[in-house]
Amino acid sequence: MLQKWHVFMLYTSVLPVASASKHRAQPCVALAAALPGLVIFPNSTLYDTHNFYWSERQSNLSPSCFVAPNTAQDVSTAVKVLTRHNAPFTVKGGGHTPFEGASSIEDGVTITLASLTDITVSADRKTVSVGAGNRWINVSEALDPLGLAVVGGRSATVGVSGLTLGGGISYFSGTRGWACDNVRNYEIVLASGEIVNASPVTNRDLFWALRGGGGTNFGIVTRFDLAAHEQGDLWASSLIWPGSVNTTLIPLLHDLLVRNLVADPAAHLYFILVNDASLGGYAVVSDQFHSTHANISPPAVFSPFHDVPALSVNTRIANVSRLSRDIEQAFGGRTTWWDTTVAATASPNLLLDIVPLFEAHVTRLRAAAEPVNSTMTPFMVFQPITLNILQAMQVNGGNALGLKPEDGPIMIVQVNVMWSSPLLDAAVEESCGRLIREIDTLAAERGARSKNGYIYMNYAGRPQDVYAGYGLESLARLRKTARKWDPNGEFRKLWKGYFKL
Ligand SMILES: Cc1cc2nc3c(=O)[nH]c(=O)nc-3n(C[C@H](O)[C@H](O)[C@H](O)COP(=O)(O)OP(=O)(O)OC[C@H]3O[C@@H](n4cnc5c(N)ncnc54)[C@H](O)[C@@H]3O)c2cc1C
Incomplete structure (x- = not known):
């Protein structure tokens, strides 16, 4: 009786005024009938809680309702209702994609996985089963006290789901590859509503495709069974230098890419050029990690960086939870990543010659920001994909990214911008696209285009053709797998946003 009343209240609360909104609300009403108590309608605090994303551009969209399944079976029911109603929808994992519509939707349904938060460690300590709604901080807070870790995200509130499905760069990637290379099994809801598992022994084609191929073309993963390893505290250091020393630091970064990270694969870093008023203009920032070094003094692999006088150095030995909170980036504001x-x-000349291209982009953005009085913080982030990482990606039949050791090492060049005025959205996207094209052109001129022009999905801008960068062979295999597991193309048609095969 209570449930009926609840459904009635939900129904009346969305009783549409105009026929267009009636059409949009219908799938929500049907969902509320099929999953009583799990559908959240607008004009409620709970709705606002779910409609909160890392990037304001995602929060700006308003779904007709959220559905928050408690189990894989609930996800299956939701998928069946949505496909029966031909209803557009999206899926929110941790909601960290910067661009709007990636895991948010206007006038559609958002399936939020926020209630799928189980975390279970196997008796032999080798596998951690993680519900798809978890953030990485939930995982590390469960594992740190046990002396265990998984190859997962580095930042606390990022979602387990999106990061793992698109690849997943981790503190431990030098020895173990990316997060997707360390999934033992996926539990996944297909377009038919069927719940299946994918592992090296079950549904192997689907297992391969989910390893870096993204989720949105195949199904909604409800549980990741991740390989766990014994892990104590890590060494970590956060350094900030004046921008002027980038010409000293970039050659050191180049040495890491081609040699030093291979010699010491327990080391890991990212390296950032940033232009920000609070830093007095240009600065270089690097977070460095080492998973076995136990002394506070820098490991040899990073010593050359520590010999360059810095504005600030924060070195500590800490567990994954603390480090992932330390490097957390605040929610809110407008952002884009390419x-x-x-x-x-x-030689390091290619990386050095990318810097003036970044500086020209900064000048363009500053000129655009000034008349509308907007904040503007452009970043360029370098993240090495070394030979040892590429080798670790080949286990269990390899992943879907199309990267092979013989094609490496390669460097991810990431272009991020944070700003405040929506008036600048188009100008920022335009400038990022131009910078990426200029880097690609420069690399091509130097004979340094990476094989297939690989683009890391999890950092990609909305207009970027991510799957083309996986190469023809991988792309054909991904398409074949998507057609096999979703023969009627329901997800390709109804699951809006993000990158489509
Ligand atoms: C502050 C910050 C730090 C980051 N740090 C790292 C890092 O250390 N390493 C790294 O590799 N990347 C990192 N990233 C990038 C990150 O991997 C991507 O943004 C990733 O998509 C985030 O996952 P999510 O679940 O939070 O995102 P969402 O936006 O929720 O999801 C991304 C896409 O996956 C789909 N999806 C979500 N859940 C599922 C599911 N269960 N099944 C099928 N499809 C699903 C969504 O519909 C969406 O299309 C970081 C991003 C931010 C903003």
Whole structure:
């Protein structure tokens, strides 16, 4: 009786005024009938809680309702209702994609996985089963006290789902590859509503496709069974230098890419050029990690960086949870992320010559920001994909990214911008696209285009053709797998946003 009343209240609360909104609300009403108590309608605090994303551009969209399944069976029911109603929808994992519509939707249904938060460690400590609604901080807070870790995200509130489905760069990637290379099994709801598992022994084609191929073309993953490893505290150091020393630091970064990270694969870093008023203009920032080094003094692999006088240095030995909170980036504001990759060259000149292209982009953005009085913080982030990482990606039949050791090492060049005025959205996207094209052109001129022009999905801008960068062979295999597991193309048609095969 209570349930009926609840459904009635939901129904009346969305009783549409105009026929267009009636049409949009219908799938929500049907969902509320099929999953009583799990559908959240607008004009409620709970709706606002779910409609909160890392990037304001995602929060700006308003779905007709959210559905928050408690189990894989609930996800299956939701998928069946949505496909029966031919209803557009999206899926929110951690909601960290910067661009609007990636895991948010206007006038459609958002399936939020926020209630799928189980975390279970197997008796032999080798596998951690993680519900798809978890953030990485939930995982590390469960594992740190046990002396265990998984190859997962580095930042606390990023979602397990999106990060793992698109690849997943981790503190431990030098020895173990990316997050997707360390999934033992996926539990996934197909377009038919069927719940299946995918592993090296079950549904192997689907297992391969989910390893970096993204989720949105195949199904809604409800549980990731992740390989766990014994892990104590890590060494970490966060450094900030004045921008002027980038010409000293970039050659050191180049040495890491081609040699030093291979010699010491327990080391890991990212390296950022940023232009921000609070830093007095240009600065270089690097977060460095080492998963086995136990002394506070820098490991040899990073010593050359520590010899360059810095504005600030924060070195600590800490567990994954603390580090992932330390590097967390605040929610809110407008953001965009784009990326490309370049192949390593014999000298650091290619990386050095990318800097003036970034500086021209900064000048364009500053000129656009001034008249509308907007904040503007452009970043360029370098993240090495070294030979040891590429080798670790080949286990269990390899992943879907199309990257092979013989094509490496390569460097991810990521272009991020944070700003405040929506008036600048188009100008920022335009400038990022131009910068990426200029980097690609420069790399091509130097014979350093990475094979297939690989673009890391999890950092890509909306207009970027991510799957083309996986190469023809991988792309054909992904398309075949998507057609096999979703023969009627329901997800390709109804699951809006993000990258489509
Ligand atoms: C502050 C910050 C730090 C980051 N740090 C890292 C890092 O250390 N390493 C790294 O590799 N990347 C990192 N990223 C990038 C990150 O991997 C991507 O943004 C990723 O998509 C986030 O996953 P999510 O679940 O939070 O995103 P969402 O936006 O919720 O999801 C991304 C896409 O996956 C789909 N999806 C979500 N859940 C599922 C599911 N269960 N099944 C099928 N499809 C699903 C969504 O519909 C959406 O299209 C970071 C991003 C941010 C903003």
